[in-house]
Amino acid sequence: MKTCPKCKELVGDNVDSCFNCNYNFILKRVPSYEETIEFQENIAAVKKKQEEERIELIKSAPRYEYTTARIIDNADGSTNQMQLQSVLMEYANAGWKLHSVITNEIGKNVSSVSIGRFTGGTNATMDEVILIFERMISRGNL
Numbered sequence: 053m054k055t056c057p058k059c060k061e062l063v064g065d066n067v068d069s070c071f072n073c074n075y076n077f078i079l080k081r082v083p084s085y086e087e088t089i090e091f092q093e094n095i096a097a098v099k100k101k102q103e104e105e106r107i108e109l110i111k112s113a114p115r116y117e118y119t120t121a122r123i124i125d126n127a128d129g130s131t132n133q134m135q136l137q138s139v140l141m142e143y144a145n146a147g148w149k150l151h152s153v154i155t156n157e158i159g160k161n162v163s164s165v166s167i168g169r170f171t172g173g174t175n176a177t178m179d180e181v182i183l184i185f186e187r188m189i190s191r192g193n194l
């Protein structure tokens with residue numbers, strides 16, 4: 053915080069002018085009405101230019117498309133590596149690059165049999181694996 057030298061109001065360190073009396077910390081005085089308008093117009097012009105540059109940057113950036121593929125675990129809960137391998141090959145051949153992977157638990161198979169004091173059973177967790185693929189569709193001109 054800093055103190056306005058004119059009205060003694062406490063203002064933020066990176067504030068250019070006092071909200072109470074309009075004292076300008078850069079000019080070190082209270083600007084005229086015309087100066088205040090000019091100052092505000094300059095700020096608006098800078099913001100407009102920054103926004104135009106941002107839009108230009110977005111327009112010229114490379115473009116991508118995305119798709120997903122779903123792989124379900126084997127019945128015993130292990131990863132279906134065969135399917136995973138073939139899906140990866142298939143997409144790679146079509147120009148896709150693996151972007152990210154989501155694993156989602158879709159169920160548990162629980163069965164237990166009790167015979168006397170012996171209990172047997174299986175407890176496998178089934179997951180689905182979602183592969184997210186990315187492919188560039190336009191290079192852009194950055």
Ligand SMILES: [Zn+2]
Binds near residue numbers: 057
């Ligand atoms: Zn002030």
